[in-house]
Amino acid sequence: KAGVTQTPRYLIKTRGQQVTLSCSPISGHRSVSWYQQTPGQGLQFLFEYFSETQRNKGNFPGRFSGRQFSNSRSEMNVSTLELGDSALYLCASSFREMNTEAFFGQGTRLTVV
Amino acid sequence: GQNIDQPTEMTATEGAIVQINCTYQTSGFNGLFWYQQHAGEAPTFLSYNVLDGLEEKGRFSSFLSRSKGYSYLLLKELQMKDSASYLCAVSDYKLSFGAGTTVTVRA
Numbered sequence: 001k002a003g004v005t006q007t008p009r010y011l012i013k014t015r016g017q018q019v020t021l022s023c024s025p026i027s028g029h030r031s032v033s034w035y036q037q038t039p040g041q042g043l044q045f046l047f048e049y050f051s052e053t054q055r056n057k058g059n060f061p062g063r064f065s066g067r068q069f070s071n072s073r074s075e076m077n078v079s080t081l082e083l084g085d086s087a088l089y090l091c092a093s094s095f096r097e098m099n100t101e102a103f104f105g106q107g108t109r110l111t112v113v
Numbered sequence: 114g115q116n117i118d119q120p121t122e123m124t125a126t127e128g129a130i131v132q133i134n135c136t137y138q139t140s141g142f143n144g145l146f147w148y149q150q151h152a153g154e155a156p157t158f159l160s161y162n163v164l165d166g167l168e169e170k171g172r173f174s175s176f177l178s179r180s181k182g183y184s185y186l187l188l189k190e191l192q193m194k195d196s197a198s199y200l201c202a203v204s205d206y207k208l209s210f211g212a213g214t215t216v217t218v219r220a
Contacts, residue, residue, distance in 0.1 A: 004155075033207065041202065043156075043210040056206045090155060092208075102146075102208060110170040 025093030
């Protein structure tokens, strides 16, 4: 059974640009959550999608957005990139909404220069 | 909101036992998770406690006391490969993570 797949693994962008990250959950999982991990702040919740609907959102500015498709694949978009957006972005999938065992992808390492 | 505290670092010898404590203050609670994260890798699921008591899974055990807002992860028979960060996470409508405890296993 394939795990959670995130693409790309590494990305370098310039300030002001935008970026789209992709996450394919485990087959049959309908919940996808996104997290930002930085050395200073640890793992912080961005948002969760379940059955194509955003169910919950963390305390991040509107520059961070996402969506989920009918096949449960999810994308996260960050617009007007800032240096502080440099982080590891992790996606987690679970069968039900986020109160059950969650499996993480390998993450996308975003560097903003 | 959630406030989750765990020690920053712990060091132990191969073959020993280490206990990582986690205390939390929550506005909601649907369960407590422990994850292991090796440097540069994704967190991997270790355990999930929703009821009070001890859950044992091989060399790893996790304990929960909801009334005390307290959990611990017990790692037995430590191996070098157990050197990693261990993350405590509380679930309400999302997972809220502690900062992680870096465990270093020495020969």
